[in-house]
Amino acid sequence: MDDKEPGILDEQIAYYRARASEYDEWFLRQGRYDRGAEHSRRWFDEVATVEAALGEAAPSGDILELACGTGLWTRHLAAQATHVTAVDASAEVIAINRSRVRSPVVSYVEADLFRWTPPATYDFVFFGFWLSHVPLEQFDAFWTLVKRALRPSAKVFFVDSLAAQEATARDQHWETDGIVERRLNDGQTFRIVKIFHEPPQLAARLATLGWAADIRATPHFFIYGTAVPR
């Protein structure tokens, strides 16, 4: 599929704004994402693996979180940080994040990351389930933005989706990556970008951009890792 479709990045923002109040159902395996107890056990075991890896990466100091969403990861970052700058294009998800995390060390920025430049540098940059929404033709520019945001000796940690049909809603038609259709609980549909990266190919692509990346995968659902400029 072609991910150069005009308006797709605005539609992606509109999707997450409209989905804000039901977003956590995906992460918590509820409603249309409930695929039974065994599936949930595997999912949450793998979430725990990623959370432990994030802990080992030792986020601290001034942290930048890109596409912060409803705070599922912001809460972990806020517990370790001097300060978290949490950026997202959706005021609706920021409001949920704020009420979940309730931390004086977090400040929020409502911005479109494809039109945003970091105003400062940070000790740690995190993005969860965001890289898969960056079109391939924006990939290099996105990582340039990330590099600009880093202080010397800073580190990047990210987590994202592996290509796993079981991770999507039960009524979600499975599509290969590129531009895909996503449905809300009320049946509204939106087109978004979804690129499933695989660890070796992603590490190789990052190496060509001057990054040293340690990228892993959990057995079914997640790709995660750290990256530092070489």
Ligand SMILES: C[S@@+](CC[C@H](N)C(=O)[O-])C[C@H]1O[C@@H](n2cnc3c(N)ncnc32)[C@H](O)[C@@H]1O
């Ligand atoms: C899959 S969610 C991930 C949220 C959160 N990081 C997490 O892991 O739970 C993607 C997030 O990207 C945000 N987003 C979509 N397009 C964006 C854009 N152009 N600029 C900034 N944020 C955007 C959405 O509002 C949404 O919160």
